[in-house]
Amino acid sequence: MSKIGLLWHAGSRAEEGVYFDVLMKAFGDLGYVDGRNAIFQHRFPAEQAERFRMFARELVDEKPDVIIAVTGQGAVEVKRASGTVPIVLVLAPDPVHDGLVESLAHPGGSVIGLSLMNTDLSGKRIALLQEAVPNLSRLALVYDSHFSASAPAFVNAAKAAGIELRAVPVPAPEAIGEAFTSAARDGFQAVITTGSMLYNERVRAAAAALANQIPAEAAVGEMAQNDGILMSYGQHFQTIFANRLGMPTKSSRV
Known part of the structure; x- marks a missing residue:
């Protein structure tokens, strides 16, 4: 067996x-x-x-x-x-x-x-937020502090786009709400999320974005479709799980 x-x-x-x-x-x-x-x-x-x-x-x-x-x-x-x-x-x-x-x-x-090629998609995700949020100049990156290899790529992509970016590490689920609150309080116009903790706590993250009335973007489509995040851009996770033999996956934009 x-x-x-x-x-x-x-x-x-x-x-x-x-x-x-x-x-x-x-x-x-x-x-x-x-x-x-x-x-x-x-x-x-x-x-x-x-x-x-x-x-x-x-x-x-x-x-x-x-x-x-x-x-x-x-x-x-x-x-x-x-x-x-x-x-x-x-x-x-x-x-x-x-x-x-x-x-x-x-x-x-x-x-x-x-x-998932999150590093390569960082610039595209920021560009989509620029389309959704007029005159976007200040962006908060809320990320899983334990494991988020793509965070530096977002810093570099924001710099290239002429956007001020604040990286907000989240050490535990209980800190997600304050991360969104501080971003809104300090005048940041949008939030971009990355890291598996933010996905696992997607309901909490979406609720924090809605409570603070700040537009937020994620990499996983269901966070926009089901949970209340404004928009997403990334791979279709169900297809990835179903095709572990290296078959092509499709991207999703919500």
């Missing part, structure tokens, strides 16, 4: 929602049935750094055939725990920057998957 470890990002199967169902259906379509010819070992770290580390070690100790790491942070911890176990990376803003692969064309090592 194949032994497959899955290091998720949220705190439970219910919190993973449609992404859990999409990924497990994709396994089923390939003929992998839990308990019949495969053993799936799920771990839910709830976006806590120490739990990512602990669960990565647990999964490696189980000697799986492969580990699916949903986030870049999870993949980094799995790679630290073992440099040989095959890792399939699902969502990472910049796997080269994070030291997971040597390059996108020739990854090398034990990690394979797709890059």
Whole structure:
């Protein structure tokens, strides 16, 4: 039987929602049935750094055939725990920057998957905000302080666009509201979000944006479609989860 470890990002199967169902259906379509010819070992770290580390070690100790790491942070911890176990990376803003692969064309090592290319999309995301917010000159970047490789790219893109950018690191979900409040209070005209914590806490982030009446942009379409963020630009996550064999994904603009 194949032994497959899955290091998720949220705190439970219910919190993973449609992404859990999409990924497990994709396994089923390939003929992998839990308990019949495969053993799936799920771990839910709830976006806590120490739990990512602990669960990565647990999964490696189980000697799986492969580990699916949903986030870049999870993949980094799995790679630290073992440099040989095959890792399939699902969502990472910049796997080269994070030291997971040597390059996108020739990854090398034990990690394979797709890059979200958040670094490359930073300029485009700022340009879309400029279209939505007339005379945008001051922008706040609210980002996950634990793991956000794309933050420097937004700083550089804003500078190139002639926009003042304040980087606001968020160390915990409880700090999200104050990050939006301080941006609005200090006269920033819009907020751009990045990092898996901001996605995991998307309802809280959207509520903070609405409460402070400040336009906000995210990388994940459902944050605009379902949660109340003004707009989004990025990959279609459900397609990414369903196509872990390297098939092309489609982008989404909401």
